[in-house]
Amino acid sequence: MSEEQRAQTVLRLLDRAYPEAPLTYLSYRNPFEMTIATILSAHTADKAVNMVTPELFSSYPDPESMMKAPLKSIAKIIRPCGTYNRKAVFLKDASKAIVERFSGNVPHTMHDLMSLSGISRKTANVVLSVCYGISEGIVVDTHIMRVTQRLGLSSQKTAPKIEQDLMQLIPREKWHDYARLLGAHGRRTCKAAKPMCSSCVLKDLCPSARTYMGASRSEG
Numbered sequence: 224m225s226e227e228q229r230a231q232t233v234l235r236l237l238d239r240a241y242p243e244a245p246l247t248y249l250s251y252r253n254p255f256e257m258t259i260a261t262i263l264s265a266h267t268a269d270k271a272v273n274m275v276t277p278e279l280f281s282s283y284p285d286p287e288s289m290m291k292a293p294l295k296s297i298a299k300i301i302r303p304c305g306t307y308n309r310k311a312v313f314l315k316d317a318s319k320a321i322v323e324r325f326s327g328n329v330p331h332t333m334h335d336l337m338s339l340s341g342i343s344r345k346t347a348n349v350v351l352s353v354c355y356g357i358s359e360g361i362v363v364d365t366h367i368m369r370v371t372q373r374l375g376l377s378s379q380k381t382a383p384k385i386e387q388d389l390m391q392l393i394p395r396e397k398w399h400d401y402a403r404l405l406g407a408h409g410r411r412t413c414k415a416a417k418p419m420c421s422s423c424v425l426k427d428l429c430p431s432a433r434t435y436m437g438a439s440r441s442e443g
Contacts, residue, residue: 313341366409
């Protein structure tokens with residue numbers, strides 16, 4: 224079986240296992256909210272972001288109000304998200320750019336999104352995929368990176384390089400599904416500390432499964 228065929232089999236099995244897996248675990252109602260949430264999600268669990276965004280968006284529901292908001296007020300609301308002072312600056316600056324450079328609308332190209340403060344290629348991929356259905360790349364967060372490496376689909380160590388490997392391996396029409404399904408698998412089964420290999424639908428395709436299952440038996 225070629226690597227391309229193995230990747231396709233991985234996607235097929237995960238689609239059966241997680242048919243309802245969402246594109247994102249962040250709560251949002253429009254592209255602006257999605258953009259702000261992705262900025263907050265850097266090095267922060269989605270659960271923490273979802274805890275603060277209701278108050279944040281109630282107070283500052285659009286780019287105009289966010290750009291005018293006092294930094295201290297934003298920082299106070301988003302404190303649970305970590306590096307809150309820096310992220311507060313990102314939120315204000317990104318909102319200002321959306322208003323002044325993009326007529327109040329979140330841009331829908333990789334280049335324009337990455338010109339906004341606090342937006343990396345990964346977060347731009349999230350906004351494009353979730354809000355606009357555009358596949359410019361593959362979202363590679365910590366869960367997707369971990370599962371990809373364990374499956375041996377990339378030997379790279381950084382998200383940008385892993386993404387480039389995956390873009391060569393996965394057909395473009397499957398880029399959304401790869402991020403959606405691998406993200407769900409990483410959260411529910413292939414966990415960082417203790418992957419559940421014995422019950423994993425991919426154990427026969429995963430070069431790491433034997434190692435983890437062997438370690439589990441040794442511990443027992």
